[in-house]
Amino acid sequence: MSVADSTVAGRAVIELDHVSRAFKVPGGTITAVDGVSLAIGAGEALCIVGESGCGKTTTGRMLAGILHPTSGRLLYEGEDVWRKKGNELSTFRRAVQLVHQDPYASLNPTRTIFQTLSAPLYRHKKAKGNRDATNRVRHLLDVVGLTPPDDFLGKYPHQLSGGQRQRVAIARALTVDPRVIVADEAVSMVDVSIRISLLNLLLGLRSEMGVSIVLITHDLAVARYFAREGRIGVMYLGRMVELGHSEALVSDPAHPYSAALIAAIPEADPRITRSKERVALKTAEVPSLLALPPGCTFHPRCPLAEPGLCDVQIPELLPLPADTPREVACHVAIRERRPAAELLA
Amino acid sequence: MTAAAIPRRGDRTLPGPIEGGLEFLRLLSRRPSGLVGFAGIVFFLVLAFVAPIFVPNQESGDVNAIYQTPSAQHFLGTDNTGRDVLNQIVQGGKEIIGVALITAFLTTLVATVLGSVSALVGGRFDAALVGLADILLTVPPLIVLIVISALARPTNFLALALVLSLLGWAGLMRQVRAQVLTLKERDYVEAAKSLDLGLTHIVFREILPNMRSYIVIHFVLAMTGAIYAQVALIILGLVPFSGKNWALMLYFAQTQGAFYFRDAFWFVFSPIFAIILLQLSLVLFVNAMEDIFNPRLRSS
Amino acid sequence: MTPILSVRDLSIDYRTRRGPVHAVRDVSFDIEKGETVAIIGESGSGKTTLAVSFIRLSPRSARITKGQILYTNDRETVDIQTLPDDELRQYRWSECAMVFQAALNSFNPVINIWEQFADTARAHGMKDSAKIHARAQELLDLVHLDPDRILKAYPHELSGGMKQRVLIALSLLLEPQLIILDEPTTALDILTQRSIIDLLGQLRKKLGFSLIFISHDLSIAAELADRMITMYAGTIVERASVTDLFYRPRHPYSVGLLRAVPRVSGAMGSVASIPGSPPDLIRLPSGCTYVPRCPLAIAACAEREPDLVPVDTPNHEARCIRWKTVAEQVGTAEVAVAEKIATA
Numbered sequence: 001m002s003v004a005d006s007t008v009a010g011r012a013v014i015e016l017d018h019v020s021r022a023f024k025v026p027g028g029t030i031t032a033v034d035g036v037s038l039a040i041g042a043g044e045a046l047c048i049v050g051e052s053g054c055g056k057t058t059t060g061r062m063l064a065g066i067l068h069p070t071s072g073r074l075l076y077e078g079e080d081v082w083r084k085k086g087n088e089l090s091t092f093r094r095a096v097q098l099v100h101q102d103p104y105a106s107l108n109p110t111r112t113i114f115q116t117l118s119a120p121l122y123r124h125k126k127a128k129g130n131r132d133a134t135n136r137v138r139h140l141l142d143v144v145g146l147t148p149p150d151d152f153l154g155k156y157p158h159q160l161s162g163g164q165r166q167r168v169a170i171a172r173a174l175t176v177d178p179r180v181i182v183a184d185e186a187v188s189m190v191d192v193s194i195r196i197s198l199l200n201l202l203l204g205l206r207s208e209m210g211v212s213i214v215l216i217t218h219d220l221a222v223a224r225y226f227a228r229e230g231r232i233g234v235m236y237l238g239r240m241v242e243l244g245h246s247e248a249l250v251s252d253p254a255h256p257y258s259a260a261l262i263a264a265i266p267e268a269d270p271r272i273t274r275s276k277e278r279v280a281l282k283t284a285e286v287p288s289l290l291a292l293p294p295g296c297t298f299h300p301r302c303p304l305a306e307p308g309l310c311d312v313q314i315p316e317l318l319p320l321p322a323d324t325p326r327e328v329a330c331h332v333a334i335r336e337r338r339p340a341a342e343l344l345a
Numbered sequence: 346m347t348a349a350a351i352p353r354r355g356d357r358t359l360p361g362p363i364e365g366g367l368e369f370l371r372l373l374s375r376r377p378s379g380l381v382g383f384a385g386i387v388f389f390l391v392l393a394f395v396a397p398i399f400v401p402n403q404e405s406g407d408v409n410a411i412y413q414t415p416s417a418q419h420f421l422g423t424d425n426t427g428r429d430v431l432n433q434i435v436q437g438g439k440e441i442i443g444v445a446l447i448t449a450f451l452t453t454l455v456a457t458v459l460g461s462v463s464a465l466v467g468g469r470f471d472a473a474l475v476g477l478a479d480i481l482l483t484v485p486p487l488i489v490l491i492v493i494s495a496l497a498r499p500t501n502f503l504a505l506a507l508v509l510s511l512l513g514w515a516g517l518m519r520q521v522r523a524q525v526l527t528l529k530e531r532d533y534v535e536a537a538k539s540l541d542l543g544l545t546h547i548v549f550r551e552i553l554p555n556m557r558s559y560i561v562i563h564f565v566l567a568m569t570g571a572i573y574a575q576v577a578l579i580i581l582g583l584v585p586f587s588g589k590n591w592a593l594m595l596y597f598a599q600t601q602g603a604f605y606f607r608d609a610f611w612f613v614f615s616p617i618f619a620i621i622l623l624q625l626s627l628v629l630f631v632n633a634m635e636d637i638f639n640p641r642l643r644s645s
Numbered sequence: 646m647t648p649i650l651s652v653r654d655l656s657i658d659y660r661t662r663r664g665p666v667h668a669v670r671d672v673s674f675d676i677e678k679g680e681t682v683a684i685i686g687e688s689g690s691g692k693t694t695l696a697v698s699f700i701r702l703s704p705r706s707a708r709i710t711k712g713q714i715l716y717t718n719d720r721e722t723v724d725i726q727t728l729p730d731d732e733l734r735q736y737r738w739s740e741c742a743m744v745f746q747a748a749l750n751s752f753n754p755v756i757n758i759w760e761q762f763a764d765t766a767r768a769h770g771m772k773d774s775a776k777i778h779a780r781a782q783e784l785l786d787l788v789h790l791d792p793d794r795i796l797k798a799y800p801h802e803l804s805g806g807m808k809q810r811v812l813i814a815l816s817l818l819l820e821p822q823l824i825i826l827d828e829p830t831t832a833l834d835i836l837t838q839r840s841i842i843d844l845l846g847q848l849r850k851k852l853g854f855s856l857i858f859i860s861h862d863l864s865i866a867a868e869l870a871d872r873m874i875t876m877y878a879g880t881i882v883e884r885a886s887v888t889d890l891f892y893r894p895r896h897p898y899s900v901g902l903l904r905a906v907p908r909v910s911g912a913m914g915s916v917a918s919i920p921g922s923p924p925d926l927i928r929l930p931s932g933c934t935y936v937p938r939c940p941l942a943i944a945a946c947a948e949r950e951p952d953l954v955p956v957d958t959p960n961h962e963a964r965c966i967r968w969k970t971v972a973e974q975v976g977t978a979e980v981a982v983a984e985k986i987a988t989a
Binding site for chain 3: 051052161163191192193194195196197198200218220221222224225228250260261262264265266267268269270271272273274276278281284286
């Protein structure tokens with residue numbers, strides 16, 4: 001039984017089913033996301049991790065229904081979203097909200113916080129009249145920790161700090177009572193000293209309101225903290241290479257790429273970071289998305305790659321028998337029935 | 346909590362007209378040149394639209410007092426038929442400024458609507474409009490104006506405004522389109538889409554307010570353009586206007602040979618000064634606008 | 646031995662409409678030859694203002710109100726502020742080079758990397774093209790790039806990591822004794838970050854220059870620094886060796902920063918943000934600037950701003966009257982602060 005089945009069997013709120021997304025660029029077509037499947041359960045906290053160009057943002061935007069997949073399906077409560085029309089489609093739209101990376105670009109500079117937060121309330125008849133809207137906006141500001149709320153109602157975005165703006169963006173997502181929030185690098189542009197409090201805010205929404213949160217990040221330490229009770233998915237060049245419970249993934253990565261990534265991360269601890277064992281890759285060069293290698297896209301860099309196997313066949317994301325269930329897209333790890341971290345050691 | 350903290354309904358939390366006006370002047374006062382420009386604009390609006398109510402139009406001239414130099418009786422002297430120049434300056438602004446205002450309004454309206462729609466709809470509609478705009482932009486405007494005026498002979502100033510705006514929208518339309526194309530990719534517009542706030546909200550609440558400064562600035566610039574175009578057409582005698590008009594004064598000064606009389610200095614230069622001062626006021630004002638519309642500067 | 650860079654009582658203000666912003670206040674420290682110092686702090690802590698003043702590249706609105714920046718080489722000691730323009734040009738690059746984070750995007754896109762090298766070299770009096778070429782090849786080799794390919798390449802053909810390497814190579818062109826790096830790895834991917842960190846470590850050993858880097862990222866400091874300086878609200882709040890700062894911090898802000906960063910390896914520990922936000926640098930509070938966010942603040946803290954005082958470990962100073970209480974909480978064992986607090 002796969003991890004996805006074990007954790008969210010039958011109660012996936014939203015699910016990507018073999019989705020791919022291609023973009024036309026000068027010089028050809030790039031496949032930003034290639035055959036990713038991912039089911040997100042109700043109230044789940046999941047992280048998608050990867051380096052730039054791995055397709056994590058595209059995946060998040062497809063989850064949020066902002067980007068149409070080139071192939072594959074997006075399922076909301078088991079139904080194909082892109083076959084829906086009119087009302088049903090807008091119900092879905094509202095059920096999944098996106099929190100953007102850049103708090104300086106995600107709020108309209110010409111609108112006050114009250115205007116930003118009250119517009120969806122009026123539009124969707126969640127507030128009647130000015131007094132009701134004001135009370136609801138106050139409540140939302142309170143939920144996201146902007147207190148006292150009255151200090152914020154009449155402010156413009158430029159009068160707030162990055163962290164405060166990000167809280168407003170989260171409050172804005174909450175105006176429509178979403179089931180899922182996709183947070184794309186939502187903490188990477190705020191000061192380090194307040195990142196954890198924003199992550200805690202998102203985790204609180206999950207535990208108190210049952211909202212599922214998908215956090216997209218390049219920072220594995222953030223992912224480990226955020227998804228400590230959930231799963232982390234690691235992406236590389238458009239494919240999901242590993243998906244598993246976060247502690248197992250971080251302490252004993254099953255895919256050689258995850259292993260290399262974790263070994264390379266500089267840590268805020270001189271003793272640990274200076275004594276870390278590196279995973280030596282065959283090359284530092286990342287293949288161009290315009291000319292992806294055949295087979296496993298990691299094989300040109302992978303120390304475990306086997307000629308005739310890894311450079312020919314695309315590995316599927318398969319369950320790896322272990323104490324903690326996880327899935328990995330690696331021929332060698334699956335065959336050896338051991339995580340790559342152990343094979344590399 | 347204070348009363349000020351209770352926002353009014355919906356989007357109407359912007360300050361009322363009086364507070365808004367005061368805020369506008371306060372911001373303008375930071376840029377003295379802008380204040381000068383603003384004062385100039387107010388002066389010319391009053392001169393053109395209020396003063397004529399109190400100053401009777403002087404129709405007939407006085408053959409005994411042609412080309413007089415300034416005196417207590419005639420502050421700016423008299424013209425070739427002995428009419429008071431100051432009286433003509435007072436009477437002659439209405440049409441010029443009126444045509445400029447109407448032209449600017451029509452140009453801005455057409456350009457904003459077409460530019461936004463073009464950017465939002467995209468596809469063939471967009472391509473067709475952009476193509477049309479490009480054609481208009483590649484032909485020299487003054488020559489087209491001359492041709493159109495010569496053929497169509499606009500006989501009233503509304504018709505002239507229409508002709509001017511028909512020729513003038515293309516540049517602004519392309520700029521509005523480019524602006525909307527970038528604005529519609531902004532994260533907050535994307536957020537508005539996924540909050541299902543509707544197209545009307547997205548256009549009028551999210552996108553257009555971010556172009557306010559842009560639109561106002563181009564409105565004023567369109568006015569300056571329309572003033573020059575009118576003056577050119579009238580001086581060339583292509584618009585058979587009768588009545589009083591600064592440009593018409595220049596036309597008569599030219600056709601009646603006033604340029605060759607030293608004493609006609611005031612007759613010739615008064616309308617030129619009026620036009621230059623008006624244009625200068627508009628330009629000074631435009632330069633200060635950027636500050637006023639920047640919300641970052643508004644609160645500090 | 647005379648330190649290569651000595652900053653004494655430096656204060657820098659920015660003029661704004663609302664009044665002067667006190668971006669840097671009474672900062673003093675020395676950088677020894679061959680030493681690597683990390684200046685850490687969040688946005689608005691004054692770290693960037695401080696660093697650009699070392700090469701006199703402060704914006705026009707900035708004004709040094711007090712203090713000196715002294716640079717010493719084999720021959721003489723100079724005051725950066727009073728350096729005549731021609732000597733300043735010589736000082737930049739040939740004595741002290743700075744690599745900005747923003748520089749990754751500031752390559753001239755229409756000239757290739759060879760021309761970028763040649764332009765920089767000629768601007769500093771190197772005339773002989775063959776010599777410049779040889780030097781460029783040598784440097785690119787040093788940063789593990791293929792010189793023949795890279796020199797012909799245009800900036801858009803290079804990845805972020807390659808550009809960062811080229812920038813480092815460029816900064817080494819005139820063999821500076823001091824290199825200042827502004828957020829050297831922030832914009833880069835993890836594996837690239839790792840290779841840049843390793844590269845900087847190697848170069849430092851091989852070439853023996855002094856290195857200052859300013860960053861909000863504690864992990865890079867943990868990797869590379871010999872000593873660390875923590876800045877808050879424009880001033881130094883703690884100064885210590887890298888191990889002391891990570892395992893025996895004595896200022897509550899350093900403790901807060903260390904706890905705010907989660908880790909991938911080892912125990913998660915107790916991770917928490919610092920409540921509140923940094924003070925307004927125009928109207929600074931009268932006492933310690935950290936009081937509004939400090940869990941240990943007492944009435945005395947708000948009375949006057951504390952001095953930077955020596956604490957229990959050698960060569961270690963903190964601007965806190967309650968450093969002993971901090972010491973009791975975090976102890977002296979070499980365990981990450983977050984873990985100690987989690988188990989305490």
